[in-house]
Amino acid sequence: MLTLTQLRQEHANMARLLHVLMLKQKTLVNGERPDFRLIREVVDYILGYMEDYIIPLETLCGDRLSARDDMSSSLVCRLADDYKNVKARLDRLSDNLDMVLMDAIIPMDLFADDMKEYLDAHRSYLRSEREELFPLIESEFDEHDYVTLRKALPPNAEQQLARLKEEYPQLYQEFKAVPASAA
Secondary structure: OHHHHHHHHHHHHHHHHHHHHHHHHHHHHOOOOOOOOHHHHHHHHHHHHHHHHHHHHHHHHHHHHOOOOEEEEEEHHHHHHHHHHHHHHHHHHHHHHHHHOOOOOHHHHHHHHHHHHHHHHHHHHHHHHHHHHHHHHHHHHHHHHHHHHHOOOOHHHHHHHHHHHHHHHHHHHHHHHHOOOOO
């Protein structure tokens, strides 16, 4: 059953993944070579997760909230724009990562900067959701809304963390090593 508690847990899980990327970005900034294949796993996982879970969920929540009042509608529009910015930065990072993995010449300081910009944008987006959207959902949604959302999500949406463990075992180990306080 989808609840606000589960949405908060999904946020915590995403924050932990971002922390794994941040550690790799710091390795790069320190002049060392990070595990680019692991970075690829994180980026691929986040891209798939956003497509399969976050976009449908946020579209449904946004539609429900936008229909309620203008203030909710403006928040939903702002978050949608922020999401597009995060997604564009992640796509750029993914493209640059492909170049690195194909041994193309790409300045590592540029790659590290792009990675940091993505991380900052995604963390800011999560903070906005946590501080603005979640309280609105909590005050506006009832049990019927949660049931409707759960039914509209893709059938495999609740198995995302299990997918991480199965498809990306090294990433899962790093994910589990991140303290909850870091999220």
